[in-house]
Amino acid sequence: MMMNQMNRAELLHWIDVVSFVVTDMTLYLDSHPEDAKAQEVFQKYLGMRKGALKTFAQKYGPLVVDSADMGNNWVWCDMPLPWEGDCR
Amino acid sequence: MMRNYNLSQQPDYNCSCGRDFSYKTTQDEFVVAMAYVPWQNFTEMCDPEKGLQQGTIFPELDLPFYGGKAGRRR
Numbered sequence: 001m002m003m004n005q006m007n008r009a010e011l012l013h014w015i016d017v018v019s020f021v022v023t024d025m026t027l028y029l030d031s032h033p034e035d036a037k038a039q040e041v042f043q044k045y046l047g048m049r050k051g052a053l054k055t056f057a058q059k060y061g062p063l064v065v066d067s068a069d070m071g072n073n074w075v076w077c078d079m080p081l082p083w084e085g086d087c088r
Numbered sequence: 089m090m091r092n093y094n095l096s097q098q099p100d101y102n103c104s105c106g107r108d109f110s111y112k113t114t115q116d117e118f119v120v121a122m123a124y125v126p127w128q129n130f131t132e133m134c135d136p137e138k139g140l141q142q143g144t145i146f147p148e149l150d151l152p153f154y155g156g157k158a159g160r161r162r
Contacts, residue, residue, distance in 0.1 A: 017139075020145070021133070024139065031128075
């Protein structure tokens with residue numbers, strides 16, 4: 001499914017998924033810095049994470065401060081917190 | 089200059105204490121009575137969604153968990 005068709009919850013989940021790959025691959029690369037294939041996978045998912053954060057920021061406001069640009073001015077505190085409404 | 093701690097570029101990396109930390113991979117080279125962890129080689133990665141569910145993206149690390157009472161046999 002394309003990112004811009006995802007609703008907020010789906011996009012949040014997608015950010016979790018790609019971020020988890022980035023984290024796990026970081027751990028692997030820490031002990032295997034020379035592994036080119038792993039670096040390639042890492043770069044790919046790091047790009048996907050950045051893209052997902054950027055899309056989320058455009059649609060719902062910045063999730064992390066790295067994707068806060070003054071374009072959507074300082075909506076940081078007006079938007080619902082990512083976990084809000086989760087304990088249904 | 090920050091010393092290059094990239095072990096793999098110096099296969100026979102000798103620690104300042106003089107001991108040899110070179111990468112021992114084959115069975116016969118290992119010293120008795122010393123613990124070692126086999127070297128992981130990245131081959132393939134599982135589907136990211138599945139990786140998040142199971143807690144690792146490396147199939148070789150997705151191991152069953154045998155929880156249970158330690159010691160006392162029930």
